[in-house]
Amino acid sequence: MKKVTSAAKNFSISVSYPPLESKKGIPFLAQNRQFQWTNTGNVILPVIPAYGATALKKKGYKVYWDDAIAEKISYQHWLKRLIKRHPNIVFIESKTPVIKKHWQIINQIKKELPKTLVVLMGDHVTALPLESFEKSKVDYIITGGDYDFMMLNLVEHLLGKTKLEPGFYYRHKSPKSNPKIISTGKFALKHHNLDTMPIIDRKLTNWKLYGQNNTNFKYKPGAYIMSGRDCWWGKCTFCSWTTTHPAGTFRTFSVAHTIKEIEYLVSLGIKEIFDDSGTLPVGPWLNDLCHQLIKTGLNKKVIIGCNMRFAALNQAQYNLMAKAGFRFVLYGLESSNQKTLDRLDKNTKTKDAKDTLIMAKKAGLEPHITIMIGYPWESYVDTQNTLREARQLFKDSLVDSMQATIVIPYPGTPLFAECNRKNLLLSKNWDDYDMRQPIMKSPLSSETQKRLVRELFYGILTPKFIWRKLISIRKPADIKFLATYAIKYLQKLKDFQNN
């Protein structure tokens, strides 16, 4: 057994998601590329911070997994618990629409626990690291998306064991009258070998909290993994995770590491796994993974879901995925207008959607599409075109489920930069970036955009679609899934009601 130094034993760490109480709903913050207050109650394990917590625990540190949003406890309850635990350091992940709330929380933590260091991480602070030092008493900012490696590096640095890597910002305390913000330089990801991370300690990170309440799982309990960081394309101009994982930094865990992680989840009784890499690795990696899933018999024990891009795979590859246990495949359709796909740098053609969905369905997979509304350059006619195409895909039985949202330009993305440059932003109050209202000037009013999202949700509920869903029922799990899905679907509509 590895020797744990007393310095490590006496150093305690909290990986915290403080409750963010709001009449708008529950914040869908962690592991989410598009933030939303939601009424669906979905919760997802923040995968990369979970690797960080695991790695720190393995080094002998006392680690508290403190996802109070998933625990659904009150703010006061959480604060009291944090004060009692009195950690040496608190890591908090933030996103644009809740950054102002996090500044207030940080100031309260620093008032109650002045010696506790508070660290912020996430895409918003990667884009605007200095702002949080001005607006709060935060001690450190982690930029870039490898929170796990950076959490470990910071703690080891604080205990005098190593130098700080590039990517940190912190206050230089002397002279006290004029503290400066120091940067260790532009973050770098490529040297982080993912296989050096241990597989996630699911007990430490409270896996049961995340196993049930998620529509990506048909078979429960479910769990999340991420075998790639984050997306091998990584260029879509609206995608907030391209800020933390820019194009050209894509890395994968080895297939052996991923299989080990899946085996561990199966040993816990997990029935379905969603791989939340922005896009699942393809090519020889995917081929090898599928063969390993089949060879080890894991394909008979667990179902797998993933994010995929259109025009990335052929029929034989989809067939292999189905044989290896894949079920749910999520695609970003975004729009059915070529000019929009080009402006978003999706690097796909409108016809790729149908061609891909035909192959996925033929293989027996269950495709899900995501659609966005409110691009500044899309007219009402353009938007109706997307709605019509989406409805047609459902009519043709090529899609099983859908998610529609209003497009939000997050700081750090090329879309935000473009809108800022062209004076297309309606607000720079970060609270407004929560998908309750459009942020970009658009030919469509806020009410029209929300109405169109609702129309899209209602529009696919044709008698044929409902009948198809009913006749697809094979097992009790299918009934339970459909009932839960129907409830969540209606709850989702509440997220897009007009004020």
Ligand code: SF4
């Ligand atoms: S394909 Fe998806 S994950 Fe990849 S950059 Fe585009 S939106 Fe982001």
